[in-house]
Amino acid sequence: MNYVRSVLPLDFQSVPPDERPKTRAELIKEELADAIARGAIAPGVALDEVGLARRFGVSRTPIREAIRQLEAIGFAEARPRRGAVVAHFTQDRLNEMFAVMAELEALCSHWSALSMPAAEKAALRSLHEDCGAMAQSGQLDGYMELNFAFHEAIYRGSQNSYLAELTLGVRQRLAPFRRAQFLGFDRLKLSVIEHGRVVEAIERGDGPGAAEEMRRHLRIVRESVDEVKR
Structure with missing residues (x-):
């Protein structure tokens, strides 16, 4: 699966202590959503948890949460027993x-x-x-x-x-x-x-x-x- 390369930092060392850092799931969700908005990830592409976990260097837990967040804003559609796919915006x-x-x-x-x-x-x-x-x-x-x-x-x-x-x-x-x-x-x-x-x-x-x-x-x-x- 040729997902867009990760460009967002997944560590929080540079975030000021008085600001709540974004979670890994939130960062991943934002990057995937931005790629979908630009058309870099096409409608209908399966959001494979294993492939995404490997791409971002994380476990499947933040990937599942990121996909759930994408579904909440309409950027992904859940398919029973088959995972989620990128939504199609006409x-x-x-x-x-x-x-x-x-x-x-x-x-x-x-x-x-x-x-x-x-x-x-x-x-x-x-x-x-x-x-x-x-x-x-x-x-x-x-x-x-x-x-x-x-x-x-x-x-x-x-x-x-x-x-x-x-x-x-x-x-x-x-x-x-x-x-x-x-x-x-x-x-x-x-x-x-x-x-x-x-x-x-x-x-x-x-x-x-x-x-x-x-x-x-x-x-x-x-x-x-x-x-x-x-």
């Missing part, structure tokens, strides 16, 4: 998922523009500037981490915990595709520009404007995913 399915994501994030942006406290708006601006610095220096991993924090700040800023929880759940299902977009041409810097328009609308209290800028951003993300997979 263009229509991805369009539907991104359409829902765009509307949820647009609603969060709209309500954040109307309800986010001044201190949170200042923190959002700071996150945006930090994202810009990461993009300028080409630090992909750092940017992706801050990018997640940026969007999550907007979810919380809506002042509606149920909406924030729902939006975060959908985002987690699409996270591998959203990471894959950054393999496209100059997406880091362009993403910062798109974020900036959302921030400006939120800062001036323009709910409809913030919603439309977020929708535009997610449409571009969706298009970028297709470009990466070509």
Whole structure:
């Protein structure tokens, strides 16, 4: 089985002690999900536990957990007594998922523009500037981490915990595709520009404007995913 070569570190020595390190299963799940999103592992390919354990140099226990996590986000499908296979994402399915994501994030942006406290708006601006610095220096991993924090700040800023929880759940299902977009041409810097328009609308209290800028951003993300997979 020709799985994508492991590129993620499977030791946690460099992780700051005040941050919870990801488990081996989580790291393996992320790498497999990213490979599926890029098309490096094709739909229908069997996720063979023995082969994956050998590939990652681990026992079958974290492999089973990683596959279970892939099933939970819809990236793998369990087959009775035959193991799991990579799920097939049609263009229509991805369009539907991104359409829902765009509307949820647009609603969060709209309500954040109307309800986010001044201190949170200042923190959002700071996150945006930090994202810009990461993009300028080409630090992909750092940017992706801050990018997640940026969007999550907007979810919380809506002042509606149920909406924030729902939006975060959908985002987690699409996270591998959203990471894959950054393999496209100059997406880091362009993403910062798109974020900036959302921030400006939120800062001036323009709910409809913030919603439309977020929708535009997610449409571009969706298009970028297709470009990466070509």
